[in-house]
Amino acid sequence: MFQQVTKGIKISVKTSFLGAVYRGEQQYNAFSYFISIENNSKDTVQLLERFWVIFDALNDIEYVEGEGVVGETPILQPNDIYNYRSNCFLLSTTGAMGGNYKMINTETLEEFLVIIPTFQLTTTPTLN
Template sequence: MSKARKHDIRVDVETTFIPEQSRPEAGQYVFGYTVTISNRGSLAARLLNRHWIITDANGKVEEVRGEGVVGEKPYLKPGQHFRYRSGAVLETPVGAMEGDYEMLDDQGEHFLAPIPAFSLQTPNTVN
């Protein structure tokens, strides 16, 4: 008999390049991303904090930490998901993001939910 893990938060990300807000001649590439956070574990949990590591093609690394996401601290019961949209500005047409969310389960235990690395790139960019 299989038993669900108590902490199983899945993070999926879809990205898009936003050309109308970008200024390549000025080294400004704007990307949007949609994040879906799914609780596949056996315990409910609240997202408390975010930690992003953003890297551009020049090797410039920016770390971003903050409370919640888009002004919210979503509470996810088992089987629920939360989706939000945000964005990032890079100096290069290619980059990557990864990180983690600090979560707090209903038993008072803090844990990290990893955000797998994903690419940000303009259309027709080969890497």
């Protein structure tokens, strides 16, 4: 599991390899990632936007940004946890993802970035 804490917001990531899939005539390696966002601060916050950097050993770096996550812009009270699952498709058997969430303190309206730790995507477990 990969974890990072920014301003009291803890991001935890678990990954899994789903297998090879075809999209059109191209074969990809499909990965799922499970994200847990835990508000350990004393403030109520809302996730506004996401920004991802996706590294694929056989492809160009891809940048993905947009509103919320999986169609939602969750509000987290202190001690709340929000979980979601999404997918990534790589040409290579190895890659990585990382990025940040733009959040807002709902009381002060201060916007801030929360780091999503860079995590590995691999078809087979590797030893460090």
